[in-house]
Amino acid sequence: MIFKLLVFGIVVFIVYTLFFKASRGKVEQPKRKEKKKKVDGDTMIECAKCSVFISETEAIIKDGKFFCSKECAGLK
Numbered sequence: 382m383i384f385k386l387l388v389f390g391i392v393v394f395i396v397y398t399l400f401f402k403a404s405r406g407k408v409e410q411p412k413r414k415e416k417k418k419k420v421d422g423d424t425m426i427e428c429a430k431c432s433v434f435i436s437e438t439e440a441i442i443k444d445g446k447f448f449c450s451k452e453c454a455g456l457k
């Protein structure tokens with residue numbers, strides 16, 4: 382009798398674990414949208430010449446200073 386109860390308990394545990402994992406997987410799907418947060422992380426920098434603010438990724442660095450365009454950096 383005890384053995385049968387143990388087997389029944391294990392079966393219930395396995396079914397419960399499978400169901401729990403399946404329902405968890407459905408909840409985790411919408412997390413893909415979180416990748417967009419990196420765009421908001423851009424730091425705004427002031428151009429050393431014309432004081433225009435541009436994002437760090439678009440900035441041109443010359444002699445340790447940030448410029449908004451090649452014209453301001455003196456590259457053109």
Ligand SMILES: [Zn+2]
Pocket residue numbers: 428429430431432433448449450453
């Ligand atoms: Zn500039």
